[in-house]
Amino acid sequence: MKSSNFKNLFFLLIGIFTAGVSWEVLLFFVKDKPVPNAVFTQSIIDAKLVSEVLKSENPKVLFVGGSNVLFGVDSKQFSESTGIPSLNFGFAAGMGPELILDLISNHLSSEDLVVMNWEYEHFRFERSGIIDLTYLNLLMSYQHEFKRKLPFIDQRHLSLSTPFSHFREAVLCHFNPLVDNNIYRCNWLIDNEGNVRSNKGVQISKKELIASPSSLLTTEITFTSDIKDIFSNFVKDCRKRNVQLFASWPNTFANPVYFENEIVDANIKTIRRFWNSMGVEVVGNYKDSMLESEYFFDTSYHLNAEGVRLRTEKLTSQLKPYLK
Amino acid sequence: MLFNEQTFLFYFFPVVIVGVLVFRLRSSYLTSWWIILTSFFFYGFHGWQHLPLLILSVLVNYGIGLGIEKMAVKRSGHNLLIFGIVCNLLILAIYKYADFIISSFHLAYSLNLTLPLAISFFTFQQIAYLIDVRKGKVTTPSFTNYCTFISFFPQLIAGPIVRCQGMIPQLQKGLLGKLSSKNFWSGICLFSIGLFKKSCLADGIRPLVDVIFSASYDGITLSLAEAWVAVLSFGLQIYFDFSAYSEMALGLGLILGLRLPLNFDSPYKAVNIVDFWRRWHITLSEFLRDYLYKPLGGNRLGVYRGVFNVLLVMLLGGLWHGAGLTFIMWGFIHGCMIGFYHFFRSFTQNKAQIKSALLKKLLASFVTFMTVNAAWVFFRSENMNSAFGMIKSMIGLNGISLPRSFDFLPLGELVSFDGIFPNQTVDLGLLAFLPVLLAIVWFAPNAYQLLRLNPKKDSYIVMPSFQIIFLCGLLLFFGIKVSFETLSYDFIYFRF
Numbered sequence: 001m002k003s004s005n006f007k008n009l010f011f012l013l014i015g016i017f018t019a020g021v022s023w024e025v026l027l028f029f030v031k032d033k034p035v036p037n038a039v040f041t042q043s044i045i046d047a048k049l050v051s052e053v054l055k056s057e058n059p060k061v062l063f064v065g066g067s068n069v070l071f072g073v074d075s076k077q078f079s080e081s082t083g084i085p086s087l088n089f090g091f092a093a094g095m096g097p098e099l100i101l102d103l104i105s106n107h108l109s110s111e112d113l114v115v116m117n118w119e120y121e122h123f124r125f126e127r128s129g130i131i132d133l134t135y136l137n138l139l140m141s142y143q144h145e146f147k148r149k150l151p152f153i154d155q156r157h158l159s160l161s162t163p164f165s166h167f168r169e170a171v172l173c174h175f176n177p178l179v180d181n182n183i184y185r186c187n188w189l190i191d192n193e194g195n196v197r198s199n200k201g202v203q204i205s206k207k208e209l210i211a212s213p214s215s216l217l218t219t220e221i222t223f224t225s226d227i228k229d230i231f232s233n234f235v236k237d238c239r240k241r242n243v244q245l246f247a248s249w250p251n252t253f254a255n256p257v258y259f260e261n262e263i264v265d266a267n268i269k270t271i272r273r274f275w276n277s278m279g280v281e282v283v284g285n286y287k288d289s290m291l292e293s294e295y296f297f298d299t300s301y302h303l304n305a306e307g308v309r310l311r312t313e314k315l316t317s318q319l320k321p322y323l324k
Numbered sequence: 325m326l327f328n329e330q331t332f333l334f335y336f337f338p339v340v341i342v343g344v345l346v347f348r349l350r351s352s353y354l355t356s357w358w359i360i361l362t363s364f365f366f367y368g369f370h371g372w373q374h375l376p377l378l379i380l381s382v383l384v385n386y387g388i389g390l391g392i393e394k395m396a397v398k399r400s401g402h403n404l405l406i407f408g409i410v411c412n413l414l415i416l417a418i419y420k421y422a423d424f425i426i427s428s429f430h431l432a433y434s435l436n437l438t439l440p441l442a443i444s445f446f447t448f449q450q451i452a453y454l455i456d457v458r459k460g461k462v463t464t465p466s467f468t469n470y471c472t473f474i475s476f477f478p479q480l481i482a483g484p485i486v487r488c489q490g491m492i493p494q495l496q497k498g499l500l501g502k503l504s505s506k507n508f509w510s511g512i513c514l515f516s517i518g519l520f521k522k523s524c525l526a527d528g529i530r531p532l533v534d535v536i537f538s539a540s541y542d543g544i545t546l547s548l549a550e551a552w553v554a555v556l557s558f559g560l561q562i563y564f565d566f567s568a569y570s571e572m573a574l575g576l577g578l579i580l581g582l583r584l585p586l587n588f589d590s591p592y593k594a595v596n597i598v599d600f601w602r603r604w605h606i607t608l609s610e611f612l613r614d615y616l617y618k619p620l621g622g623n624r625l626g627v628y629r630g631v632f633n634v635l636l637v638m639l640l641g642g643l644w645h646g647a648g649l650t651f652i653m654w655g656f657i658h659g660c661m662i663g664f665y666h667f668f669r670s671f672t673q674n675k676a677q678i679k680s681a682l683l684k685k686l687l688a689s690f691v692t693f694m695t696v697n698a699a700w701v702f703f704r705s706e707n708m709n710s711a712f713g714m715i716k717s718m719i720g721l722n723g724i725s726l727p728r729s730f731d732f733l734p735l736g737e738l739v740s741f742d743g744i745f746p747n748q749t750v751d752l753g754l755l756a757f758l759p760v761l762l763a764i765v766w767f768a769p770n771a772y773q774l775l776r777l778n779p780k781k782d783s784y785i786v787m788p789s790f791q792i793i794f795l796c797g798l799l800l801f802f803g804i805k806v807s808f809e810t811l812s813y814d815f816i817y818f819r820f
Contacts, residue, residue: 005505015796015799018797019797023805157808161808165753168753168754
């Protein structure tokens with residue numbers, strides 16, 4: 001190989017490296033300049049983290065998951081029925097399980113009980129896979145500290161996955177004097193126990209629900225190594241802290257295609273085996289969380305007020321035997 | 325698999341290069357077959373169901389080519405040529421135009437055929453080959469070289485439409501897989517520039533285009549400013565998209581040792597519509613000129629016949645891009661513009677030459693740019709209604725909306741004061757991108773000028789300077805960076 005080739009390669013690599021460093025610097029520059037999407041999601045997180053339930057010294061029950069928990073479990077109804085303080089710790093599913101678990105782990109104490117209702121998509125979560133913008137926008141702004149806890153390679157991957165639009169929006173929102181970022185905050189009614197109170201009526205039709213079965217359930221689930229690590233670390237941490245863990249099933253519209261479907265049955269068995277292998281008790285049957293169309297709000301994961309009441313009632317009866 | 329996807333960048337292309345390095349040590353024959361197989365894989369990756377069609381097309385056309393050559397002086401050779409052309413056009417017609425024709429007659433059924441990728445490109449390339457064999461311009465190459473000529477993956481999907489005369493001699497000289505420093509580094513630089521243009525510039529402006537055009541399709545009445553933003557943005561999107569593809573194709577070709585023809589040469593710097601077509605999709609223009617316009621008589625049969633020929637050629641050129649009235653209309657507009665240009669020129673060519681002042685040139689460039697952009701409306705719109713709605717907005721027939729702060733002006737009913745972008749379809753952050761892109765188009769040197777390459781001359785390749793390689797490293801990073809983002813978009817010309 002000629003020496004000029006080495007020189008060319010050197011200059012090419014220097015160019016790539018310079019661009020990489022410049023991009024990291026640009027992202028660092030906007031880490032305190034959140035974009036609208038991040039403002040929205042963080043305002044939900046803030047609403048939950050200020051709850052008195054989290055600060056309570058007494059044992060508490062925490063319902064954890066994505067939006068199927070946010071729009072699916074009524075922790076207030078649960079507390080009234082059992083007398084145990086509880087909190088709805090559901091967020092946008094796009095935030096991914098790792099960040100949600102990180103948020104909760106600082107607030108767990110001995111004898112707490114955590115009920116996990118992960119969406120089916122969460123079992124395919126990969127730090128270096130297809131990245132959800134909700135997760136990315138948070139990590140590049142409010143949850144910058146969490147990003148630093150991730151492995152170096154995954155941090156770089158996240159940086160590369162961040163679209164230019166994130167930087168553009170961050171700069172525009174910050175430097176535009178006409179924009180007050182507070183307008184992007186979530187305006188749902190969230191009560192002190194973390195429940196959304198603005199999902200009252202039905203907005204989605206049965207036809208729409210039938211037409212859009214979740215491909216996440218009807219295609220074979222394979223657990224990613226990232227998700228195995230994330231959950232097993234969380235389980236170990238909970239054991240150390242004497243926190244009880246349960247897994248349940250996400251709310252889904254009872255689409256006829258799910259029934260007598262070999263792939264769905266196999267997926268359910270796989271999920272059950274996964275939890276059992278870590279010693280996590282699975283409460284109820286997946287069909288318990290599959291409801292009819294009149295109980296859904298805007299998507300096949302979000303229940304309306306009546307749906308939430310029914311689902312919570314069922315969950316409460318399933319959890320009661322485990323409550324001290 | 326797109327050139328800007330990780331599958332191509334991190335897996336496919338490195339494997340191809342390693343294979344070339346290994347096979348090159350043994351024989352150029354093995355290298356050719358390695359490239360053919362990987363090209364078929366590249367093609368099949370988009371949809372395996374159409375790979376047999378490509379292979380069959382190659383086999384049949386090669387056979388017909390051999391037959392034509394054997395019957396060089398006989399009438400039957402001519403018949404065989406006609407048979408070959410008809411076969412090629414028939415396949416193209418069935419896949420590309422059958423459903424369009426059926427729907428035009430409002431018949432109640434459709435074939436619902438999926439368009440095989442690149443069918444327009446490999447069909448035209450093979451028609452040109454058959455005609456050239458019949459005319460005796462080329463001799464039939466070996467089957468290996470013919471397969472490589474048609475299937476060579478850098479140009480297979482979206483051109484350039486390579487002529488046999490340009491490619492086969494290079495293959496016969498054994499240049500395929502001959503990695504030389506100059507070729508390699510020029511190729512890397514061209515590819516990096518193309519990748520940056522596609523990922524960051526063309527796809528960067530895309531959301532602006534998509535949102536406004538779909539609003540128009542949904543029946544929303546656009547304001548004058550919104551319509552112009554959409555049109556200019558699409559003009560820039562397709563410019564950078566096609567320019568990117570052409571540069572990446574040439575770059576990949578160079579890395580693998582072959583020189584592909586220039587296909588894109590700063591078309592928005594054109595000073596008239598004919599000049600535009602000498603710079604935009606150059607190989608298609610040359611194909612249409614040599615295999616359609618000239619055989620029709622060109623301009624040798626008088627001005628009016630010349631204008632008619634141009635119109636016909638451009639109509640077919642429009643139809644080549646897609647089966648739809650919008651593409652036909654787009655071709656018709658270009659045909660009219662070129663016809664008008666020729667007509668006008670026939671009256672002025674004998675008169676004294678007017679000195680070409682810079683201002684005049686700039687004005688001519690601007691007028692060409694605006695008319696070409698206005699014609700893109702038909703190219704991009706989903707249907708004629710949407711296109712005419714957009715045109716109406718562009719000329720102010722749907723009313724003009726000014727900022728609210730101007731509402732003190734007594735400007736009558738055609739003017740409202742709901743803001744410049746009343747439908748909120750325009751992302752203002754992206755809007756700032758427009759002047760930057762326009763400045764690049766008009767004032768920046770193109771990739772070939774930057775790399776001091778002149779694909780029209782033999783002294784094509786110059787080793788890029790360290791500064792240029794450093795710059796290309798920067799661009800390569802950002803091009804690759806975008807491949808990590810969730811969304812990736814096809815090249816616009818992939819669908820033809």
